[in-house]
Amino acid sequence: MDSTKAPLLGKTLDELTQIVLDLGMPKFTAGQIASWLYGRKVASIDEMTNLSVKNRERLKECYEVGATAPVHEMRSVDGTVKYLFRTPEGDYVESVYIPDADRATLCVSSQVGCKMNCKFCMTGKQGYTNSLTAAQILNQIYSIPERDTLTNVVFMGMGEPFDNLDEVLRALEILTASYGYAWSPKRITVSSVGLRKGLRRFLDESDCHLAISLHSPFPAQRQELMPAEKAFSIVEIVDILRQYDFSKQRRLSFEYIVFKGVNDSLIYAKELVRLLRGLDCRMNLIRFHAIPNVDLEGADMETMLAFRDYLTQHGLFATIRASRGEDIFAACGMLSTAKQQANKQNNETV
Ligand SMILES: C[S@@+](CC[C@H](N)C(=O)[O-])C[C@H]1O[C@@H](n2cnc3c(N)ncnc32)[C@H](O)[C@@H]1O
Numbered sequence: 001m002d003s004t005k006a007p008l009l010g011k012t013l014d015e016l017t018q019i020v021l022d023l024g025m026p027k028f029t030a031g032q033i034a035s036w037l038y039g040r041k042v043a044s045i046d047e048m049t050n051l052s053v054k055n056r057e058r059l060k061e062c063y064e065v066g067a068t069a070p071v072h073e074m075r076s077v078d079g080t081v082k083y084l085f086r087t088p089e090g091d092y093v094e095s096v097y098i099p100d101a102d103r104a105t106l107c108v109s110s111q112v113g114c115k116m117n118c119k120f121c122m123t124g125k126q127g128y129t130n131s132l133t134a135a136q137i138l139n140q141i142y143s144i145p146e147r148d149t150l151t152n153v154v155f156m157g158m159g160e161p162f163d164n165l166d167e168v169l170r171a172l173e174i175l176t177a178s179y180g181y182a183w184s185p186k187r188i189t190v191s192s193v194g195l196r197k198g199l200r201r202f203l204d205e206s207d208c209h210l211a212i213s214l215h216s217p218f219p220a221q222r223q224e225l226m227p228a229e230k231a232f233s234i235v236e237i238v239d240i241l242r243q244y245d246f247s248k249q250r251r252l253s254f255e256y257i258v259f260k261g262v263n264d265s266l267i268y269a270k271e272l273v274r275l276l277r278g279l280d281c282r283m284n285l286i287r288f289h290a291i292p293n294v295d296l297e298g299a300d301m302e303t304m305l306a307f308r309d310y311l312t313q314h315g316l317f318a319t320i321r322a323s324r325g326e327d328i329f330a331a332c333g334m335l336s337t338a339k340q341q342a343n344k345q346n347n348e349t350v
């Protein structure tokens, strides 16, 4: 990538239109560029062969496609692949490709690190470094070999999407617009702890599925696990969610890591049923990926099954999410943290 040139990747049709008009090109060229970028997924402006040579040269003076290949990959025995991307600032972000029987999901990052500091999360431990641009978010999809087999994208990698909502919404527009990837919004899920400023805006401006990280139905305990609870409580989040319709295309789910002896007993299951009563939603129970220096453990499978059955029997449909890529540390933030630490050590020894 040439740091003096701006990426075309990540530009909406309106933005491409402004670019071509500024360069003195006909307006329809914007649609042609979008089609090369998002339909044909070209690697260079030279490949945009229905643009005149003169216009391609003009475009190349200030712009490039802006796609960058991952710098590292780790393959799990179960087919999961973790990719590591390097940003122009020298930061690292992760994406995880998860093939399944009839689906192939890519889990993308929205930030380098995260400000939310959840107790159980490796990305949270990293602290916040940067927010990704729409180009850097889309590049995670654009630049992997499996890109044409993807059926779903989930924003469950590094970072809090609602803390970078302008860029996330721009990426979602491009993924779902007819000039872009033309995906159904049903193929995309955005996961969030729930931030006051972002929640309504996301619900109003996007049709993509929403997953809220819940982890405890009790605000005091949720705050211990997730400091974001203090600014915007799960009770308020649920109140807002009740104002939207999740009975049709758009799906609402909650993520719940089942921690041994912390949130895995019947009291919690009962309170979850009470908190979410009447809301059209489902519960994903997640196995905890242990991280260093944190005194939390995952519940055993027997406890998780009993928890799931209680919820489902009491009207809250629950599933246990299969844990994938355990052998390659699929818990997000592990690989990028290791890479960042290795680079730091190298710099210190030079
Ligand atoms: C990494 S977050 C990114 C999206 C957003 N920031 C959020 O918290 O929903 C995606 C999901 O991974 C979960 N998660 C984080 N650390 C985990 C761990 N060590 N084991 C299992 N799940 C984890 C989060 O709770 C969240 O539901």
Ligand code: SF4
Residues within 6 Å of the ligand: 114, 115, 116, 117, 118, 121, 122, 123, 124, 125, 157, 158, 159, 160, 193, 213
């Ligand atoms: S779980 Fe999500 S919000 Fe919490 S620290 Fe990790 S990435 Fe950030």
